[in-house]
Amino acid sequence: MATIAYGAHGADKPVERMSIERRAPGAHDVQIDIAYCGVCHSDLHQIRAEWSGTIYPCVPGHEIVGRVSAVGADVTRFQVGDIVGVGCMVDSCQHCASCGEGLEQYCENGFTGTYNSPTPDAPGHTLGGYSQQIVVDDKFVLKVRHAEEQLAAVAPLLCAGITTYSPLRHWNVGPGKKVGIVGIGGLGHMGVKLAHAMGAHVVAFTTSESKREDAKALGADEVVVSRNDEEMAAHADSFDFILDTVAASHNLDAFTALLKRDGTLTLVGVPEHAHPSPDVSALIFRRRAIAGSLIGGIAETQEMLDFCAEHGIVADIEMISAQEIDAAYERMLRSDVKYRFVIDNATMAA
Structure with a gap:
């Protein structure tokens, strides 16, 4: 089944309109007409082969919202017309310990990414949400309860x-x-909103004085410009938890020093070069931890969507047409977006 998509045929090639094939829905499949797809920095890394292993043609996109247009014979949780979402995974082994605990993102046999993962479907690897339509196993489809205008x-x-x-x-x-939430970008602005809704005292860290008021508007109780040594020192030994969303290599010691005893600094951004090695003594003498975290399992992703619907939380976005994807990538590199580009997939028909 042919559908229109936007992708690239090489790392140095532009994003362009192309025709791709989707499988016919099997017994456990959900076919989705995609309405919107977010543009993640991972999309840029993958399509430009800044991460190894890119397979072309590459059609990115793993922030998908759309409407069910067909379901397989054995699908019971969804019906035609439902508004649904698809995230970063479209399959996993479903039998390892992690999958058994609902932690498919840590599948010990490797989850199947929404794009650039091996699949029996043509052309042999998954193609993502920069497309008009996608077919996904119903276990990896999520219910969206937000209002349609959101x-x-x-x-x-x-x-x-x-x-x-x-x-x-x-x-x-x-x-x-x-x-603490480090970085006020696509990830960080969501971290501030979510931590605020969870009832925490939220401190946003930014390198830019110009983002101070923006961070407060997102829900931060305090804002620290991390280049200001005095502002940083005022928060020493005081944080229970810091979420670091920055994907560029930087000095972690400045943030571990702000943790209480038994506090944790968790990293969710993968830098282009390794972070400088941290000062181990700062960890040992306060029993502090540096940890990492990868997306979330399907059950937790559904929990997140329901939490956001209940609390009226959505991302701050700028809508673009499919024809503007390359320009959006260049703006992303300049951090020139507040805070996430989203493709209007209806423009693919133009």
Whole structure:
């Protein structure tokens, strides 16, 4: 089944319109007409082969919201017309210990990514949400309960939302906890909104004085310019948890020094070069931890979507047409977006 998509045929090639094939829905499949797809920094890394292993043609996109247009014979949770989402995964082994615990993102046999993962479907690897349609196993399809006028801004929840929600939940963020969010971008702005909704005292860290008021508007109780040594020192030994969303290599010691005893700094951004090795003594003498976290399992992603619907949380977005994807990538590299681009997939028909 042919559908229109936008992707690239090489790392140095532009994003362009192309025709791709989708499988006919099997017994357990859900066919989705995609309305909106968020643009993640991972899309840029993959399509330009900044991460190894890119397979071409590459059609990115793993922040998908759309409407069910067909279901397989054995699908019971969804019906035609339902508004649904698809995130970073479309399959996993479903029999390892992690999958058994609902932690498919840590599948010990490797989950199947929404794009650039091996699949029996043509052309032999998955093709993502920069397309008019997608067919996904119903176990990896999520119910969206937000109002229809919010759907474009819901799309980034499928990656940016769950990437920040999962560690906040895992490290028990809530009332009485002092929580830092490092970086006010696509991930960080969601982290501030979610931590605030969970009832924590939220401190946003930014390198830019110009983002101070923006961070407060997102829900931060305090804002620290991390280049200001005095502002940083004022928060020494005071945080229960810090979520670091920055994907560029930087010095982690500045943030571990702000943790209380038994506090944790969790990283969700993968830098282009390794972070400088941290000062181990700062960890040992306060029993502090540096940890990492990867998106979330399907059950937790559904929990996140429901939490966001209940609390009126969506991403702050700028809508673009499919024809503007390359220009959006260049703006992303300049951090020139507040805070997530979302493709209006209806423009693919133009």
